[in-house]
Each structure stands twice: as structure tokens, then as C-alpha cells.
Amino acid sequence: xxxxxxxxxxxxxxxxxxxxxxxxxxxxxxxxxxxxxxxxxxxxxxxxxxxxxxxxxxxxxxxxxxxxxxxxxxxxxxxxxxxxxxxxxxxxxxxxxxxxxxxxxxxxxxxxxxxxxxxxxxxxxxxxxxxxxxxxxxxxxxxxxxxxxxxxxxxxxxxxxxxxxxxxxxxxxxxxxxxxxxxxxxxxxxxxxxxxxxxxxxxxxxxxxxxxxxxxxxxxxxxxxxxxxxxxxxxxxxxxxxxxxxxxxxxxxxxxxxxxxxxxxxxxxxxxxxxxxxxxxxxxxxxxxxxxxxxxxxxxxxxxxxxxxxxxxxxxxxxxxxxxxxxxxxxxxxxxxxxxxxxxxxxxxxxxxxxxxxxxxxxxxxxxxxxxxxxxxxxxxxxxxxxxxxxxxxxxxx
Numbered sequence: 001x002x003x004x005x006x007x008x009x010x011x012x013x014x015x016x017x018x019x020x021x022x023x024x025x026x027x028x029x030x031x032x033x034x035x036x037x038x039x040x041x042x043x044x045x046x047x048x049x050x051x052x053x054x055x056x057x058x059x060x061x062x063x064x065x066x067x068x069x070x071x072x073x074x075x076x077x078x079x080x081x082x083x084x085x086x087x088x089x090x091x092x093x094x095x096x097x098x099x100x101x102x103x104x105x106x107x108x109x110x111x112x113x114x115x116x117x118x119x120x121x122x123x124x125x126x127x128x129x130x131x132x133x134x135x136x137x138x139x140x141x142x143x144x145x146x147x148x149x150x151x152x153x154x155x156x157x158x159x160x161x162x163x164x165x166x167x168x169x170x171x172x173x174x175x176x177x178x179x180x181x182x183x184x185x186x187x188x189x190x191x192x193x194x195x196x197x198x199x200x201x202x203x204x205x206x207x208x209x210x211x212x213x214x215x216x217x218x219x220x221x222x223x224x225x226x227x228x229x230x231x232x233x234x235x236x237x238x239x240x241x242x243x244x245x246x247x248x249x250x251x252x253x254x255x256x257x258x259x260x261x262x263x264x265x266x267x268x269x270x271x272x273x274x275x276x277x278x279x280x281x282x283x284x285x286x287x288x289x290x291x292x293x294x295x296x297x298x299x300x301x302x303x304x305x306x307x308x309x310x311x312x313x314x315x316x317x318x319x320x321x322x323x324x325x326x327x328x329x330x331x332x333x334x335x336x337x338x339x340x341x342x343x344x345x346x347x348x349x350x351x352x353x354x355x356x357x358x359x360x361x362x363x364x365x366x367x368x369x370x371x372x373x374x375x376x377x378x379x380x381x382x383x384x385x386x387x388x389x390x391x392x393x394x395x396x397x398x
Contacts, residue, residue, distance in 0.1 A: 001164040003302060010132040011121065011146070011154035020127045021146065021154070025105040027067040028075040029098045031057070035079045036097050044087075047080040068124035070113030078108065106147040114144050121146075121156055131156060138162035150237045167260070167303040174264035176357030177296070178315070178349050179272070181280050184287045185254070186349035188357050192261075194254045199246040200286040203239050210236035247288040248295075255296040259303045266360030267296060268352070269309040308360035319344055320354030 013021060031054065038045045038053075045053075054072055058065050064072075082095045115122050121129045121144070129146075141158035148154050176188045185194035200207075210232050217229040225233075258265060270293065275284035300307040316337070317326040324341035330348060337351040338344075346354075 002161045003164045004159060004161055006157045007135070007137055007141075007160055008155055008157045009134060011156050012130045012132065013154055017127050017129050018154070020125055021107065021123075021129075021148075022105060024067050024071055024107055024125070026100075027064055028072055028107060029100070029103060030064075031072055032075055032079055032095075033097050035076060036095055039083060039094065044083070045080070047077055050076040050080060066125075068109070068113055070109055070124065071107045074108035074110065074113075104148060104150070106145060108143065108145045110143050111141075116141075129154070129156075149241070151234065151241055164302070167305075170261060170263035170305070172261050172263075174266065174357055174361060175258060175262045176266040176353040176355075176360065177258075178268050178353040178356060179270040179289045179293070180349050181275070181283050181287055183349060184289060185292060186347075186353050187258075188350070188353045190350075192254075192258055194250070194292065196283070196287055197246075197250060198286055199243040199250075200240075201283075203243050207236055207239045210239060243286075244288075247291060251288065251292040251295040252299075254292070255299045258296060259299045259305055262305065264306045264308070264360065265296065265300045266308045266310055266357045267293065268315065268356050269311050310356045310359050315352040315355045315359075316348055318355045320346070320351050320358060323358075 034053065034057075035045055035050055038049075051073065054069075054076060058069070058072075079095055086094050109123065113124055116131075119131060119133060121131050123129065123146070137158060137160055139160045139162065141160050143159045145157045146154065147157070172189070174188075175192060178186045180186055182196060183193060184196050187193055213232040214229060214236060217226060217232060219225050219229060270289065272284055272287075272289040275281060278284075297307055297309070314325060316330055317328075318324070319326075319337070319339035319342065321344040322339065322342040324339055326340065330337065335348055337346055337348040344351075
């Protein structure tokens with residue numbers, strides 16, 4: 001069995017190569033913004049119409065012909081996919097204009113647009129970029145994405161195929177995961193809980209000092225930034241990047257421990273975006289719930305585990321013992337759940353994790369069946385419906 005994965009490496013472009021990459025990014029960004037303008041005028045551009053637009057634009061503009069047609073086509077293809085996905089997924093916003101000051105540079109090339117020669121990445125326009133090969137590629141890459149982060153570092157992300165690693169047999173049957181702010185992930189087994197580690201909080205003082213330095217050195221409108229301002233901006237970005245990498249590392253270690261020991265993983269399908277508008281915004285951002293959730297789902301599906309996404313509705317109000325549902329919502333200050341029907345008492349997050357697990361065990365659905373409807377256990381459980389499949393169907397893992 002093979003799987004398609006990404007291998008990412010650091011790039012060391014020189015001044016000439018970096019200038020060429022930024023010029024190419026400017027052309028792709030212009031095409032993206034033109035596609036956004038077409039969509040805003042009432043038309044839904046498809047990849048076919050966007051390809052015709054690219055052909056006409058390249059015939060009229062010499063500066064556009066100077067760039068790589070492969071990178072420009074891939075930029076429009078990405079836009080078409082994002083636009084089509086926004087129409088299918090309710091609540092997903094349309095693609096927006098990419099501004100020069102805040103849009104990160106990103107270029108995509110297929111096999112026609114790049115090659116690796118003597119350990120150097122060769123791109124169109126005679127652009128050669130040395131690659132820091134931290135590990136060997138398992139196979140020939142089918143595409144590459146060249147991008148720059150907020151620190152100005154360049155990376156190359158290759159899409160390759162590799163043999164799927166053998167996953168150890170699960171010694172535990174199932175586990176339920178409930179997301180929170182006080183504890184990032186509360187599970188049915190306390191040994192696998194993910195505590196709130198607070199990486200961003202520990203560096204808040206240092207980051208605030210750098211941001212105040214930025215504010216003092218901010219240039220007037222219309223004037224170029226000084227070296228002192230750029231130095232302070234880079235320091236603040238480096239601190240933020242360090243905290244983000246620490247969160248990513250902790251999420252990967254925790255997700256691997258969950259995946260290695262459990263055959264069924266029931267995950268609360270929690271959307272942490274709304275927390276950004278509450279008083280818990282800073283702590284919620286520090287917890288990085290979204291990154292932990294994505295890592296757990298990705299590792300679970302790649303390992304062949306059964307991953308079930310359960311909607312969070314009524315999980316806090318439902319008793320995990322008898323299935324009775326409380327009449328009133330529990331406030332965030334109430335940390336203990338008490339069932340009025342059977343008298344069961346437990347931590348509210350632990351009770352929610354057990355309810356999520358019970359719902360997943362009844363449905364036996366997969367991670368593809370993202371939308372479920374939770375009903376009381378007394379009503380016979382919830383319905384798991386997948387598009388194109390009958391209700392209560394058993395879906396195998398990918």
C-alpha cells in the first residue's frame with residue numbers, strides 16, 4: 001500500500017533567485033485578483049474560462065509572458081478549486097483578493113515546470129535554488145510548492161508517494177476526544193489528555209516588547225520602513241513562529257500516541273473560529289485546537305484507524321450514563337455535570353468525551369461522514385448520513 005504525502009525542505013535562494021521568485025509571485029497574484037474580480041461581477045469562473053483568460057492575457061502582456069505558464073495555470077487551478085469548494089461547503093467564504101503586504105508568496109509547479117539536478121531545484125527562467133536535503137525523497141516528486149513564511153524563509157514542499165508504514169495493532173478499543181480551553185483535549189482515558197501548555201503565554205512578554213518597539217519605529221504613511229522597524233518586526237515574527245512550532249510538535253506527539261493505541265477515535269467536530277470573538281480569544285489561540293484536530297484526523301486516517309467526527313451539539317448537556325438530556329445549557333463556569341435523572345456526576349469535559357464516544361460507537365461511521373445528528377440515547381441514538389449512502393451505513397476507513 002502506498003500513500004501520497006508531502007516532504008518539505010528549506011531553500012537557500014540567492015538574491016537573483018529570490019527576486020525572480022517574487023516577480024513570478026507578483027504575476028500569479030495579479031491573475032488571482034483578476035479571477036476574484038470576475039467572480040465579484042456575478043460570474044462564476046471555471047478553470048476552462050480562466051485558462052482562456054490566461055491565454056488572452058499572455059498574448060497582450062509581455063511582462064506576463066516572461067513568467068512561467070505552469071505556475072500561472074496552477075494558481076488559477078487552485079483558485080477554481082477553492083471557489084468550487086466554497087459553493088459546496090456551507091459557511092466557507094469565497095476566495096479573496098491577495099494583497100501585496102500580507103499575502104504570503106506561494107508558487108506551484110507540476111512535473112513540466114521543475115526538475116532536480118545535482119541536488120538543486122531548477123525552475124523556469126533559469127532559476128536555480130539550492131535545497132537543504134534533511135532526508136531523502138522516497139520517490140520522484142509529482143509536484144512542488146515553493147513558498148515563503150513570515151520570517152522570509154523559503155521552503156519547497158514536494159508531493160511524493162511512499163510505502164505506507166505498518167501501524168501497530170491497537171491495544172485499546174476506542175477513545176473519545178472533547179476539545180476545551182482549560183484542557184486542550186479531554187479524553188475518556190485521562191492518561192491521554194492533552195493539557196493546555198501555554199507556549200504563547202510564556203513568550204507574551206518578549207513578544208509584547210518587540211511589538212512595542214515596532215510601534216515606536218513605525219514609519220509615517222507613504223515612507224519606506226527603516227532597518228530598525230524591520231528588525232523589530234522580524235524579532236516578533238520569530239517569537240510567534242517558535243510558539244507555533246512548539247504547538248505543532250506537541251500536537252504531533254499527542255496524536256501519534258492516540259493513534260498507536262486506539263482502533264476507534266471519536267473526535268468532537270468543534271469549530272474554534274467563534275472563540276476569536278469572545279474573551280477567551282487569546283487562550284483559545286494559544287491552545288491551537290484547530291491544529292490539534294487536523295493532526296489527529298490526518299494521522300488517524302493515514303494509519304487506517306476509524307476516525308469519527310461528532311458534532312458538538314448537546315454533548316455537554318447529555319448524560320453519558322443514561323442518555324438523559326438536561327433542560328438548560330451549562331454555563332462555562334459550571335465545571336461539574338450532574339444528571340437529574342440518574343444522579344451521575346462527573347467533570348463536564350469528561351462526560352462530553354464519553355457522550356461523543358457513545359455516539360460514535362452507535363454509528364460506526366468514518367471521518368468522511370463529517371455531519372451527524374445527535375439525539376438522546378433514549379431515542380435510539382443518532383443518525384450518521386453520508387452523501388450517497390443510506391442512513392446508518394457502515395463505512396470503512398480509508
